[in-house]
Every structure is written in C-alpha cells, then in structure tokens.
Amino acid sequence: MTVRVGFIGTGGIATSHLLNLASIEDAEVVALCDIAPNRVEEAREYVNRNILTRSEAEGVEPRLIEAATYTDYRQMIRNERLDAVYICLPPFAHGDPEHAALDANLHMLVEKPVALDLRVANDILRRINEQGVIATAGYQLRYMGFIDKAIELLRNTVIGQTIVLRFTRTPGTSWYHRQDRSGGMMIEMATHQVDLLRFLVGEIRKVYAAAATRINNLDNPEYDIFDVNSSTFTFDNGAVCSFAINFLTGPSGLPDLRGVHIFCKDYILSMDISLKVRRGDDVEEFGLEHDPMLEEDKAFIEAVKTSNPAILRSDYLSAVRTLAVTIANDRSARSGMPVDVNELLRAEAPQAAW
The missing domain is CATH 3.30.360.10 (Dihydrodipicolinate Reductase; domain 2)
Known part of the structure; x- marks a missing residue:
C-alpha cells in the first residue's frame, strides 16, 4: 500500500516533512494546500531542488514532489483520494482543518502545539477516539x-x-x-x-x-x-x-x-x-544516530500503512x-x-x- 498524503500548510516545518516523505518509498505526496499560493510553489521548488541535490549525491533516481496545489483545504480533501494529511499550521489556526480531515476519516500528523485552546483540542481528541483514526503530533x-x-x-x-x-x-x-x-x-x-x-x-x-x-x-x-x-x-x-x-x-x-x-x-x-x-x-x-524527524515520518507512514498506531511515540492524547x-x-x-x-x-x- 502506498500512503497518499496531503499537506495543509506549506511553511517552514512542512518542507522538512516533504523532504523526508520523498525518501520514504511507501509515501506519495499528492496535494499541497496553503492560503498563500506563492508559498505552495516556493515550498515545492525548495523541496525539489534539495531532492535533486540529494539524489545526485547518492546516485539514485529523484522522487520529485509533483502534487496538485490548492488554497482551500476543504476542496483538497474533497477532490483528492487521500489516506492522511499533515497539518502544519501556526498554533492559532488549528481546529477547523482537523475537523475537516476527520469528516473524511483521514489519518493525521498535527504539528505542535496542537491548539491554543484546550477545549478545541478536546473536541478533536473526542472525535479521534470515536472514529479510531490514527493521529500523532510533531514531537520528534x-x-x-x-x-x-x-x-x-x-x-x-x-x-x-x-x-x-x-x-x-x-x-x-x-x-x-x-x-x-x-x-x-x-x-x-x-x-x-x-x-x-x-x-x-x-x-x-x-x-x-x-x-x-x-x-x-x-x-x-x-x-x-x-x-x-x-x-x-x-x-x-x-x-x-x-x-x-x-x-x-x-x-x-x-x-x-x-x-x-x-x-x-x-x-x-x-x-x-x-x-x-x-x-x-x-x-x-x-x-x-539518525534524523529524529525522518524517523517520526517513517513511523507515521508505517502506522497508517499497517493500521498500527502502537508504533508511534506520540499520539494526540499525549499532545493534549x-x-x-x-x-x-x-x-x-x-x-x-x-x-x-x-x-x-x-x-x-x-x-x-x-
């Protein structure tokens, strides 16, 4: 199984995850979303440039990010056949994107902190527990x-x-x-x-x-x-x-x-x-010994692929x-x-x- 991934937010931390996913065989980034269209393209260009440099140094075929782009995450979730989303947003922006992902029963990696308001996080955690989706947080x-x-x-x-x-x-x-x-x-x-x-x-x-x-x-x-x-x-x-x-x-x-x-x-x-x-x-x-964020991304993709959240070191409950x-x-x-x-x-x- 290839895990099809979409990104909500393509700022700095997202580019690190994108670079990692390009090296994980079972992951495919199929969609990128950001409210600022130029930020999506800047992220893709930066990541692909680094992928090419890394591939040349390692002598391997590059896996470039060739994803569809959006400015509306709801439209991205409706249009794309996704298995999981990375939610890489500023603290104040959490809440509605997580609920949109849960409406589609998507697995989630949510960058920290998962909210600014405990009540917002509690509502998301309740739905995660009810629906049984895999949800982890970015505590690398x-x-x-x-x-x-x-x-x-x-x-x-x-x-x-x-x-x-x-x-x-x-x-x-x-x-x-x-x-x-x-x-x-x-x-x-x-x-x-x-x-x-x-x-x-x-x-x-x-x-x-x-x-x-x-x-x-x-x-x-x-x-x-x-x-x-x-x-x-x-x-x-x-x-x-x-x-x-x-x-x-x-x-x-x-x-x-x-x-x-x-x-x-x-x-x-x-x-x-x-x-x-x-x-x-x-x-x-x-x-x-290794890049901890890469290990985090590998664990998330493997957890989604195998339906085994036990391999994750940080779940959403712990993040709350x-x-x-x-x-x-x-x-x-x-x-x-x-x-x-x-x-x-x-x-x-x-x-x-x-």
Whole structure:
C-alpha cells in the first residue's frame, strides 16, 4: 500500500516533512494546500531542488514532489483520494482543518502545539477516539536515537530532579510575538522539552511559574509574549523540575548550558543533540544516530500503512496533555498561583485527564 498524503500548510516545518516523505518509498505526496499560493510553489521548488541535490549525491533516481496545489483545504480533501494529511499550521489556526480531515476519516500528523485552546483540542481528541483514526503530533525529540538508552537507564533508578535550560531568540515569523497567535515561548517552543520530560520522567502534576516581558518589547510595542520564564514542575512520581527559558540570546543559545538534565540516584543524564551519562567523573556519550524527524515520518507512514498506531511515540492524547502543561505554565505566571494540570484537564479537556 502506498500512503497518499496531503499537506495543509506549506511553511517552514512542512518542507522538512516533504523532504523526508520523498525518501520514504511507501509515501506519495499528492496535494499541497496553503492560503498563500506563492508559498505552495516556493515550498515545492525548495523541496525539489534539495531532492535533486540529494539524489545526485547518492546516485539514485529523484522522487520529485509533483502534487496538485490548492488554497482551500476543504476542496483538497474533497477532490483528492487521500489516506492522511499533515497539518502544519501556526498554533492559532488549528481546529477547523482537523475537523475537516476527520469528516473524511483521514489519518493525521498535527504539528505542535496542537491548539491554543484546550477545549478545541478536546473536541478533536473526542472525535479521534470515536472514529479510531490514527493521529500523532510533531514531537520528534521522542525519536532521537539515544532516547531508548535514556528510557532504559531511567527505568532502573530513582529520579530526584530535572533541570531544563533553553535560551534563544524570538523567531522572525510575523505572528510569533503575539500572544493570541503563537501562545508564547512555552506553548509554542518549549513544548518540545515539556513533552520530552513527560515522556521520560512522567506526568507533570503541578506548575508554578514566574514570567515577564523585559526586553523585546522595548523596540516593538506590539510584542506581548513573555521573553523570560522560570518555572517549577512537580511530577506525579514526586520528582521536581526547574525550567528556565528566554528569548534574549542569539540562535546558538548558550550551547554549553542548554538541554534537559535528569539527576538520578546513580547517574546524571544530560541531553540536547546527544546524551551524556555521568557516573562520578566518568562520562559516556551517545549520539543522535539518525534524523529524529525522518524517523517520526517513517513511523507515521508505517502506522497508517499497517493500521498500527502502537508504533508511534506520540499520539494526540499525549499532545493534549503536553499542551495542558504549557497552558498551566502561562496561567500560573499570570496569576502568581500554582496550577494543577489534571484539574485543568478535567475542566477544559476531560478526554485527556488521567
């Protein structure tokens, strides 16, 4: 079976998925949709140019993207014989496209965050559960080559504390600096590290955050997202986390400090683009081994082809729980009070409560 794929949204992250799908034999991209027609063509030209370069270097026949193009995703879904869609949209645009895909019983890979509103995500999750479609989210860090080693080590020890550090600059996308469009740095960007914590350490029960807009609004009065954030998380298993992120550095973001650090009874795990396991003065390092986003795309196509969602490392339910942690963080920062994540889910996304 060849999995026939359509894209809703062809911005930056979509081009990475398109390049990956061109190398997956069982995938065929048959349609591309974006409200900006020039963006569809720019994406196709960029991807095909890179496919040609890669094929020439590898000495293989190129599989170029020769898909139909649309500006209306509903028309694309009506006209094309699709098995699955990639929904690669800004945070504020989620909701209606997912429901249109579900109306056609299409499987979905939804880029993170899956919504800005837990109620929107809850309605989508309810339909996914009722219809039994395969739905995953774009949390590619779960597919890093060393993650299985980290899981193995964490299974056999006691976790005391985690520390997460991420420092970078505000992305240049026009909608990013607006709270009602991106959700801010925890909801849109640090969601990856929050999700990785949930995957490795366990469910996050309580969030207590302090955040502010300190610098980036000085030259841009429309900048209304936080640019500094410090949070404390408490896990169901009793472990605690200190989480710091800001938008005050260049793109390299202090590489010597950034990453997820997990302090255990017998060792310390530190991970960013590699995993370092520290036992006293001894350090053992494990590399990425492969492109995690490519592995994510391979898993999604295989899951659709074989009707086996169990091979996926992130389902839509888990993505909603990650969203809840980041929304809890934002609400705690604004209220000055801790927020219980499961109570928030029970109130606004009961399909994802535990």
